[in-house]
Amino acid sequence: EIVLTQSPDTLSLSPGDRPTLSCRASQSVTNNYLAWYQQKPGQAPRPLIYGASRRATGIPDRFSGSGSGTEFTLTISRLEPEDFAMYYCQQYGSSPITFGQGTRLEIK
């Protein structure tokens, strides 16, 4: 199975900053079938990005995804207070579907 490794584990930033979250795959993700999710405490994950770079319905354009092959990135152009949360990547290019371990984005 494809192992996804996210970095860093924790990112401490301030509102207005521009974070870059990384997701590295142990082998190439077919068709760049890579998604990103945001999860807040006590809530279900919310899809942000699919197909590596396509924003899900209702997601603000400050969220953007990029990358291909084994290296993928989620960027938030300007952090808002509501963006502090856990972020997970997920690949669906190969069986089985796998998730990264998550990056915690916390307020500095």
Place this chain on the structure above:
Amino acid sequence: QLHLQESGPALVRPSETLSLTCSVSDDSFSRGSHFWGWIRQPPGKGLEYIGTVYYTGSAFYNPSLESRVNISVDASKSQFSLRLSSVTAADTAFYYCTRLPRAGHWLRSFFDFWGQRILVTVSS
């Protein structure tokens, strides 16, 4: 507006079978434009894929759980169900039912809609 609702026992004894049902609120279940899936998350930990099913009953399971998992459908009720046998404390988790758009491979996609989750504890 789609609503997914998980239901089932909150407490399961070790070695027994965990059974959960997901009710899909709208009529999209049998239209065939989506897959349906289960994901779990132990408290304070990450996400684990369990399996995916199509409304016809065709299913795929995570190989790590395949020997213990069954996902079935009741299209007449717009429901799909999870059964996980021989549970241990390691199966204690929040369980999510989800929807996957048919965008990608068969029974494999991203998760575009999630239920609110249900906590299942395995304990005697």
